[in-house]
Amino acid sequence: RDHRWIAVLWFVYCIHIFHTVFFFLSFFLDKASDSSQILFANNAIKNLAEGDVSVPQTENEIYCNNCRWPKPSDVVQVPYTISDSFSSSEKTTITNAIDEFHTSTCIRFVTRVAQNDYVNIVKEPGCSSYIGKVGGSQKLHLGPGCVKNGIVQHELIHALGFWHEQSRSDRDDYVRIHPENIIEGQESNFIRRDTNNLNIPYDYSSVMHYGRTDFSKNGQNTITPLIASVAIGQRIGMSESDVLKVNKLYNCRECANRDSTFSSNLTQTFILQICTSLLSDRALCLQSHT
Numbered sequence: 001r002d003h004r005w006i007a008v009l010w011f012v013y014c015i016h017i018f019h020t021v022f023f024f025l026s027f028f029l030d031k032a033s034d035s036s037q038i039l040f041a042n043n044a045i046k047n048l049a050e051g052d053v054s055v056p057q058t059e060n061e062i063y064c065n066n067c068r069w070p071k072p073s074d075v076v077q078v079p080y081t082i083s084d085s086f087s088s089s090e091k092t093t094i095t096n097a098i099d100e101f102h103t104s105t106c107i108r109f110v111t112r113v114a115q116n117d118y119v120n121i122v123k124e125p126g127c128s129s130y131i132g133k134v135g136g137s138q139k140l141h142l143g144p145g146c147v148k149n150g151i152v153q154h155e156l157i158h159a160l161g162f163w164h165e166q167s168r169s170d171r172d173d174y175v176r177i178h179p180e181n182i183i184e185g186q187e188s189n190f191i192r193r194d195t196n197n198l199n200i201p202y203d204y205s206s207v208m209h210y211g212r213t214d215f216s217k218n219g220q221n222t223i224t225p226l227i228a229s230v231a232i233g234q235r236i237g238m239s240e241s242d243v244l245k246v247n248k249l250y251n252c253r254e255c256a257n258r259d260s261t262f263s264s265n266l267t268q269t270f271i272l273q274i275c276t277s278l279l280s281d282r283a284l285c286l287q288s289h290t
Contacts, residue, residue, distance in 0.1 A: 067132020067134070067161045068133065068160075068161055068249065068250065069107075069133045069160065069161075069250075071106075071250060071251070074106060074253060075106045075107070075108045076106055076107050076108065076250050077108050077110050078107060078108070078109050078110065078119060078159070079109075079110055079111070079112035079113070079115040079117070079118035079119070080098075080109050080110070080111070080112060080118055080119040080121060081111070081112045081118060081119075081121065082094055082095075082121045083120075083121060083122045083123050085122070085123035086121075086123050086142075086147070090123075090142075090147045093147050093148070093149065093152065094121060094142070094147065094152055096149065097149045097150075097152035097153050097156070097237075098152070098156070100237065100238060101153075101246070104238070104247075105243060105246045105247050105252060106247065106250055106252035106253070107160065107246060107250065109156075116135075116136065117133060117135050117136060117138075118137060118138070119138055119140050119156075119159050120137045120138060120139050120140065121139075121140045121142060122139050122140070122141055122142070123142060123143065124139070124141050124143055125141065125144075126141045126143050126146070127141060127142060127143060127146035127151055127154075127155060128140070128141045128155065129141070129155040129156070129158035130158065130159060131158055131159075131161060132159070132160065132161035133159075140155050140156070140159055142155070148235060149236065149237050150207050150234065150235035150236045150237045151235050153207055153237055153238050153242075154207050154208060154235060157207070157208055157238070157246065158208075160249070160250075161249060162208060162245065162246075162249075163193055163195065163208075164208050164209065165203060165204075165206040165208045165209040165210075166190070166209055166210050166223060166232075167191065167192065167193045168192070168193070168197055169192060169193065169194055169195045169197065170197060170202060171192055171202065172192065173202070174202040174204070174225065174226055174227075175223050175224065175225050175226060175232075176223070177222065177223060178220065178221055178222050178223070178224065181216050181217060181218055181220040181222050182215050182216070183215050183216070183217040184217070186215045189215055190215075190222070190223075198245055198248045198249060199248075200241060200244055200248065201241070203239055203241035203242070204230040204232050205230075205232075205234060205239045205241070206241055206242050207234060207235060207236070207237060207238050207239060207242055208242065209232045209233055209234075210223055210232065210233055211232060211233025212224065212225075212232060212233065214233065
């Protein structure tokens with residue numbers, strides 16, 4: 001009998017420990033509102049570049065030569081599905097994040113009917129996406145802690161063809177990278193890429209920007225803005241510049257919601273200049289390889 005009671009008490013103790021750990025993990029994920037939340041969620045996920053970019057297992061490099069979604073008319077239709085594993089409130093968060101693309105860009109995420117190429121939003125570990133259209137069912141992972149407006153939009157912008165902001169070809173004019181503080185083996189996440197920046201200025205407030213201590217091995221900065229006072233790594237939602245980049249990449253005819261309140265420092269005059277000078281030829285994907 002004593003052994004039975006000991007076994008019961010041990011079982012109850014283990015359940016208590018499990019719930020305690022789960023509570024604090026959920027609390028941490030809920031409170032971590034910056035870019036580190038994505039990296040924390042992806043900690044054990046393999047085949048990722050730059051912390052949350054899915055890499056096709058058959059490729060050594062991620063190419064984006066034809067990564068734009070087709071635009072047969074004035075709008076770009078991106079078929080998508082949302083897994084039934086998400087709760088109703090999570091689905092609402094996802095669709096609300098999607099709706100902002102509809103009101104501020106010419107992107108239209110449409111429910112998949114029978115299209116071969118589509119974004120498959122799944123509730124699986126990590127927060128990650130492929131870069132641009134890769135063909136077939138391309139998974140966009142939104143695991144625990146990832147169903148937040150800014151994180152959803154961050155991964156969707158990847159799916160539209162964009163890398164992280166600090167990967168831009170001109171990033172050294174705006175940030176300093178600290179290799180000595182980066183976790184060993186994670187240095188490739190800070191590669192400066194040969195990007196087409198669409199004549200849009202670097203945006204510290206982009207939802208696509210890393211935070212100051214992402215991938216840090218010692219708590220020190222891995223990225224320091226050259227303008228010391230600016231904040232980087234926000235995951236609240238798209239900045240004005242993020243919206244402009246999507247519009248310009250997909251040659252949208254107009255910039256909707258020019259007066260909407262995003263977090264960028266861009267002036268209204270500059271926004272109007274960009275909106276009236278959208279590319280007239282085929283825009284290249286932000287990532288270009290030779």
